[in-house]
Amino acid sequence: MKKCKKMDDEKIKREKEKWEKKFEDARERDMKFQTDSGIPLKRLYTPLDVKGDYLEKIGFPGQPPYTRGAYPTMYRGRIWTMRLFSGHGTPEETNERWKFLYKHGETGFSAAVDALTFNGIDPTNEDGAAEVGTSGVPLYCIDNLFALTKDIPIDKISVALIVEPFTSAPVCSMYFNMAKKKGYDIKNLMGTTQNDILTMTVGFIPYKNVPPNHLLRLACDFIEWTVPMGNVPKWHPINFTGYNYREGGIDAVQELGFVFASACSHIDNLIGRGWKVDDFVNRLAFHLSAHKDFFEEIAKYRAARRIWAKLMKDRYNAQDPRSMQFRFHVQTAGSSLTAQFPKVNIIRTSIQALEATLGGCQSLHTNSYDEAICLPSEEAALIALRTQQVIADETRIANTVDPMAGSYYVEWLTDEIEERVWDYMEKMEKVGSIDKALSTGWLYKEMRDAFHKRQKRMERGEEISLGVNKYPVPYDEVTDVFRTNDEAMKIEIERIKNLKKRRDNKKLENILDKLRRVCEKEENVMPVVMEATKEGATIGEICDVYREIWGIWEPPLAI
């Protein structure tokens, strides 16, 4: 067999050389042919570009190295989860939107929270009062979680709570306490917490959060308490969210480098606590971008699966095959959308959604066409959902597993990305664990360089954005602007006032004291945060304890 292939290769090589010579002067456009992350591209790919052994490198879906998919039947077994990231105004209004999307076929929920919820600030605090509900749903106390999930069967449909390490314990404990009070056994609850240290440090900059080493501890406390300690074993306690920093302008290789380096730091922390990798790794999940470069994104997902399998097997000696399965959510690229001629965003999002599904994602968010301007209107959100449904129900792309495999170009690009990601991870590991990469400012410099590189490319027209730097049109005044409820601040302040009247303040003060002691030691914060939110503690009250004990961190931003 092998001998036969070698003979074929030699024949192809000879013929290819002839072809190249014959068409040496054939016309090519005057531009650099390369991927978005700068990988130079040949005119043509042939069997000669696909190196290595099929069984070893590509294999079959549902088994190592998982290049072709995490599961053996993929979408023939079950269509990806259609999970729209959604939240605005108040939990009541968000609940209405969730039910609207559910009625139209959405199969998973995802709570987009406001800036106060991200940063652990109560609406009674002047700092953030003007932003209550403007960029997501406010989740400040347990009452908000009851309102958010009213009439929603949370035992049947999974919910993603998009909060990061600084507030994952308070917000998720409110959710778990709400579920318990409704009579559910939280051992059966399905869902995800984003809990990603890099989202609220380099994706967005943190407002009065604590230093990165404590954020890493909080993230790992949450993973430990839910999964290996068995309190909410079906939960995904972390979702390494390359998407959020990719939006800043880093490329596909850096995106995977960031998430894998971060994942390793968390795994090392948990191993340091005495757990085995197979105790928890199969519940770790990822959240990646689907950006503009169609084939590079597909190759990225395939490379990611192979890298993860190797990383878990070779570095961590994982035994359970599930520990080697890379499972991921995708969000289409918000930063590729334009406020100029926004309806074109529907086309951009469709193409990106196709990348995600051809790449084998487990769940998908599609952006609404108005998102370069405002939070999604109901109509725009429905079109975004329909985009996924067209792909799932009308195109038949879900009828066979990993249909892109075997393309000389895609296989070559998958290898190329894998190699570059290993190199980038090596570079990151020299800086140290992920909290060090933050506190030393290394990651901020990487982000800053990416910002400027992208901007230059846009201004020089090397990266095209239709409506902006090619066929420019004025910034659109026609599109309807969805406005969030400007009464939200008043409503949320009132909600907290009522809660404070109802709760046992003395009892709560004792619990918060206990939290202070736990924070000072190396104990897991979750049990006492569960107790506190059950008694009506607000997000600000818990995060203020963190601030008091660990101090406020000013990130070393670079311009």
Add this chain to the structure above:
Amino acid sequence: MSKPGIDGHWRGGIVVSRALRDAGMELIFGGFQNIDQIVETAIHEDVDIIGMSIHSGAHFAYTKKLMDKLKEKGLKDEFMVLLGGVIPAKDFKKLREMGVANVYGPGTMTSQIVDFIQNNLEK
């Protein structure tokens, strides 16, 4: 250049800051600041322009606060105020009426901002 409030979208503010510096302007990057701190910095550093980067949707609230504060201090005409961020084009007119010199939405090229400042600051 400041970010009023607590929203952490930071790319726009950094990109514009670098462009202004590259164009030879002196720039103070305030990061997160509340309106009082913004006005204090502006006075203390004797700046010509106050730039606010806002992606939270709360642009009317922060602009009103800033303008009220400047009025209160008798500094209404002392500074040119520029805004940038995810701000709907529909809102530009009202923001200008409130006293903002110009607003830059998504897809702005940094050269547009540099040109505007160079053409309008002396006047």
